[in-house]
Amino acid sequence: MSRFMSQSPALPTSVIQHDTLFTTPLDKASRFSFDEQVVACFPDMIRRSVPGYGQVLAMLPILARRHCKYRQQTTDGQRVSRIYDLGCSLGGASMALAGEFAPHDLQIKAVDISPAMTTEARTLLSDNYPEHDIEVITADIREIELEPCDMVILNLTLQFLPAADRVAVLEKIYAALSEGGILVLTEKTHAFDEQYDAWLVERYYDFKRANGYSEMEISGKRNALENVLITDTLDEHHSRLDAVGFARHLTWFQFLNFVSIVAFK
Numbered sequence: 001m002s003r004f005m006s007q008s009p010a011l012p013t014s015v016i017q018h019d020t021l022f023t024t025p026l027d028k029a030s031r032f033s034f035d036e037q038v039v040a041c042f043p044d045m046i047r048r049s050v051p052g053y054g055q056v057l058a059m060l061p062i063l064a065r066r067h068c069k070y071r072q073q074t075t076d077g078q079r080v081s082r083i084y085d086l087g088c089s090l091g092g093a094s095m096a097l098a099g100e101f102a103p104h105d106l107q108i109k110a111v112d113i114s115p116a117m118t119t120e121a122r123t124l125l126s127d128n129y130p131e132h133d134i135e136v137i138t139a140d141i142r143e144i145e146l147e148p149c150d151m152v153i154l155n156l157t158l159q160f161l162p163a164a165d166r167v168a169v170l171e172k173i174y175a176a177l178s179e180g181g182i183l184v185l186t187e188k189t190h191a192f193d194e195q196y197d198a199w200l201v202e203r204y205y206d207f208k209r210a211n212g213y214s215e216m217e218i219s220g221k222r223n224a225l226e227n228v229l230i231t232d233t234l235d236e237h238h239s240r241l242d243a244v245g246f247a248r249h250l251t252w253f254q255f256l257n258f259v260s261i262v263a264f265k
């Protein structure tokens, strides 16, 4: 069965805890953060609360196959495609790529600011893909320097940066990408039109209900994400990509308020 048919994310299923983070009234007061508690249930949380997550991951190696052309050279003279997975969490995107490429084709650099995430990602990636060249880096993507690369993945990460920092990160990505390289930007968005937005939000909550979340869990998570996950509109994303220099970019995926854009250098 292909990864599309199963719709399952590349994340491991053996040690996943069920997401019970906002099941009691007390949880309502807490601010969402990517700590050990979230790490433990993250694969379950993301699968049940991000529409299309598995399908976006399944498409990454297909996009990489078309656009990564071994343009980079390692210190030992090997020609590879270098891919950044920025805000990697447990490395789901990196795993989706590693699973479809031979070890020597890719050099993956997976970066996350949360040490709880990177500690677990390091173990998962080296256990599952011991032959692949995958480096997991604990760092703030606003501060790291990027090496020349063929593909950058921002899968649900830009939305967690302060709005004022988003342009600089995209400029840095644009500068690091080689000609012919791509950025894949996946985000939760909101609609500019209030009525359309209300409809999308309500259907999104229906999606969460259908995936077993209670009213308390839905409202608890909404409160915890306030001022933490700050969405832009799809138009704002495209305007920003224009502003940083990407001449061509298109929305290739949308499922309710979740979208994925590919931007070509």
Ligand SMILES: Nc1ncnc2c1ncn2[C@@H]1O[C@H](C[S@+](CC[C@H]([NH3+])C(=O)[O-])CC(=O)[O-])[C@@H](O)[C@H]1O
Pocket (backbone or CB within 6 Å): 034, 046, 086, 087, 088, 089, 090, 091, 092, 093, 111, 112, 113, 114, 117, 139, 140, 141, 142, 154, 155, 156, 157, 160, 161
């Ligand atoms: N400044 C920052 N620098 C680095 N990482 C950051 C920063 N701010 C937040 N993060 C990290 O961005 C990740 C966002 S989750 C990405 C899913 C993953 N991409 C996936 O394909 O499974 C999306 C979600 O949970 O909705 C978290 O791990 C944060 O620690």
Ligand SMILES: O=C(O)C(=O)Cc1ccccc1
Pocket (backbone or CB within 6 Å): 045, 046, 049, 050, 188, 221, 222, 225, 229
């Ligand atoms: O659950 C939500 O309300 C979301 O917006 C998606 C999500 C998934 C994982 C961490 C943070 C937000």
